[in-house]
Amino acid sequence: MTTNYREPTYGNWRKPVSPGIGRLGLVGTLILMGGLVMVTMIAMVSFLAGMIGAVVLGLIMLPLVIQDRHGRTALQAITARVAWWWGRSQGWHLYRSGPLGITGLGSHRLPGLLAQSRLIEARDSYGRPFALVVIPATGHYTVVFECNADGAALVDQQQIDTWVAYWGNWLASLGYEPGLVAASVTIETAPDIGTRLREEVDANADPNAPELARAALEEIVWNYPVGSARLSTRVTVTYSAAPRPGAKRRDEAEMAREIGTRIPGLTSMLEMTGAGAARPITADRLARAVRVAYDPESQPDLEAAEDQEMRWEDAGPVAAQEFWDHYVHDSGRSITWGLSEAPRGEVLSSVMTGLVSPHHDITRKRVTFLYRPHDPASAARIVERDRKDTRFRLNGAARDEVAVVSSDQAALEEARGAGLTRFTMLVTATVRSAEELPLAAAAIDTLAPPARVRLRRMYGSQASAFAAALPLGIVLPDHLKVPAVVRESM
Structure with missing residues (x-):
């Protein structure tokens, strides 16, 4: 069977640049120009003092000019190292909970950025219960959807491209959602221990069935989960309690009521993207998922005790310790990478298949795509400013x-109605022992090039990156002390 259909490609991911001279951003350029003016004025009085001032200016500018292959300046690397040393000297890299820990009432609360988080349960306009994660520090409320993704196996390429188009429309529609600040998609692969299969078989088995049939089912229950993996997909949307900057924050009851009215529309649109049946996750299921993420060995016990409710106060680890390049939490050891460069050229819709698929060297793998949509007014302003900045940096090079x-x-695409969304990606690999960490790191280094992405290990911030990769709606830029305007102008 022949067809004239041509698979489309995707690309043109743009990271807005700051206007400046060479590798310097706006802040670095202003420092350089101001320093040159001062050196010139000093040299008019004393040539020797002017030379000394020029040397000092060069030493100040050197950390802003030196960059690694990920685009990070030496100043950023030094700042990260100093912050890590300071936090370690204060003991911030250690966490102990439970009766002998530092948490109140002997609970096992989540560490780090999630320490003050709360979990409430409400009902949407269809009467379905849904969990709502509250982050008091930023005033964010996050609802999580569980999706049964259809997958691309035995699916026509035209249908896959249609799903991708609907996914783009869904992301673009988020820019019109009042109060929405972020969204994420988390794809997690983990070993399947077979508990759900056994429960399904036991619930539907006929006691009068022939002995041969019962023996065959028993053999399937024991052998099928061996070497198989469970893949789960969760989508989160995060709303701000303040409808606009500077406005008064709304209370929990008002936010739960408002978000509950929007859930049916969001889930119905998700079903057209290939996500399958999307439904809001309950508080108990979300607390169990977070508990397993911090303590992978607790999964069999939690699945065996489905009738016992899991409290949010007990979803955290008993002990956790952050190292410079990895994170230890209960029975797991994890490494988290962040996206430093998106694919430069055009890619096909299957470019991420290998990265999100199970891998035999990684016990649990979590790939999270983080999105922050711009509203239409901001999108128009950003693309026009980016056009001017790219022309300012044009120096004849092919890349420029x-x-x-x-x-x-x-x-042009934004003027035609396309949305503008900031995005990044976090990849977390969790293993059982320290000896398996090098194998997991090598596996991610092997999977990243076929996906046409460049990943950077989140040195000095493994605990925060691990928490941000969970489907809990943490918006990392809102937790940083350095303003976004300064960071983007460096």
Whole structure:
């Protein structure tokens, strides 16, 4: 059977640049220009003092000019190292909970950015219960959807591309959601211990069935889960309690009522993206998922005790310790990577298949795509500013010329109604022992190039990156002390 259908490609991911000289951003350029003016004025009085001032200015500018392959400056690396040393000297890298820990009432609360989080349960307009994660520090409320993704096996390419188009429409629609600040998609692969299969077989088995049939089912129950993996997909949307910057925050009851009215519309749109039947997750199921993420060995016990409710206060680890390059939490050891560069060229819809698929060297793997949509007004302003900045940096290089074309295309697509969304990706690999960490790191290093992405290990912030990769709606930029305007201008 022949067809004239041509599979589309995807690309033109743009990271807005700050106007500046060479590798310097706006802040670095202003420091350089101001320093040159001061050195010139000093040199007019004393040539020797002017030379000393020029050397000092060069030493100040050096950390802003030196960059690694991920685009991080030496100043950022030094700041991260100093912050890590300071936090370690204060004991912030250690966490102990329970009766002998530091938490109140002997509970096992979540550590780090999730320490003050709360979990409430409400009902949407269809009467379905849903969990709502509350982050008091930022005033964010997050609802989580469980999806039964259809998968691409034995599916026509036209249907897959239709799903991708609907997914783009769903992301674009988030820019019109009042109060929405972020969204995420978490794809987690873990070993399947076969508990759900056994429960399903036991519940539907006929006691009068022939002995041969019962023996065959018993053999399937024991052998089928061996070497198999469980893949779960969760989508989160995060709303702000303040309807606009500077406004008064709304209370929990008002936020639960407002979010509950929007859930049916969000889930119905998700079903057209290939996510399958999307439904809001309950508080008990979300607490169990978080508990297993921090303590993988607790999964069999939690699945065997389905009738016992899991409290949010007991979803955290008993003990956790953050190291410079990895994170130890109860029975697991994890490494988290962050996206430092999106694919430069055009890619096909299957580019991420290998990265999100199970891997035999990684016990549990979590790939989380984080999105922060711009509203239409901000999107128009950003693309126009990016067009001007790329032309300011144009110096005849081929890469700069491509950047100008890409910025023009982004502005044209935004003018035609396309959405503008900031995105990044976190990849967490969890293993059982320290000896398995090098194998997991090598596996991720092997999976990243086929996905056309560049990943950077989150040195010095493994605990925060691990928490952000969970489907709990943590918006990392809102937890940083350095303002976003300063960070983007470096």
